[in-house]
Amino acid sequence: MLWGVMAALVSTDPTPALPLVPPARRLVVPVLMYHHLREPGPSMADRLNARFDVSPTEFAKQLDFLRVNGYTAIDCRTLEAAVRRGKPLPAKPVMLTFDDGWREQYTIAFPLLKERGMVGVFYVHTGVLSDDPGRGYTTWADLCEMRDAGMDVQSHTISHPSLPGVETLKLDEELRVSKAVLERYFGEECISLAYPFGDFTEREVIAAERAGYRFALTTEVGLVHDRGEPFEIGRTIITSTDNLDDFAIKLTELDGGRAYLDYRQSITRKK
DSSP states (O other): HHHHHHHHHOOOOOOOOOOOOOOOSSSOOOOEOEEESSOSSSSSHHHTTTTGGEOOOHHHHHHHHHHHHTTEEEOOHHHHHHHHHHHOOOEEEEEEEETTTTHHHHIIHHHHHHHHHHHHHEEOOOGGBBBBBBGSSHHHHHHHHHHHHEEEEEEESSOOOOOGSHHHHHHHHHHHHHHHHHHHHHHSSOEEEGGGOOOOOHHHHHHHTTTSSSEEOOOOOSSSSETTTTTTBBBEEEOTTOOOHHHHHHHOOOOOGGGTTOOOOOOOOOO
């Protein structure tokens, strides 16, 4: 009611004004989470960690599924503008996120994304970054090439601790220094954080905002995000056991029920 009254008061057009519609409080965006792109190994340890693996072949099929079905991969600035300023999103947005900076994200994910004109968002913990590709992580040169090709690189802290378990000074260092390192290296503001292990409490929400991030990603499942809680954006993990039917369900199931089978709930603040 108030929106319509305000529109009428400021209008100089004699024709009746259409009521202004405030931005919706909730957004529906699948934010997909990947870790390793590799074939799961045969050992028990491999099977236990299979939820963190996706076959490169299946990953390529998933990207093609998104493209054929009209999805648009978005970067952090697009999501931030929608969450914090109510900017419109594409009709079928999806965010493809990759945690930890494993080197196969450069050697496998990056070429597949680039071939299809799709953007990925890579959350790196800066303490493992170097110029040595033999360490198993992306190098600074890798990340520069990826960014030049349109990929997005954001913060996953320095050393990847479970943040609720570290003392406050260490928490601030993990958030501020990783952000500053990425900004200094790339010459652009780092706006987003992915909580390591998805673990956060109210303290970490406050610290992330204090450090200057605009929003943060959790591992809480579900596709519906509250614009009033930009530091609690949920994600949906994609695993080695997902076929394309599972993948399609995870893209559309609002409460994330299918994803609950694949990932433990993180340490979160009490509502």
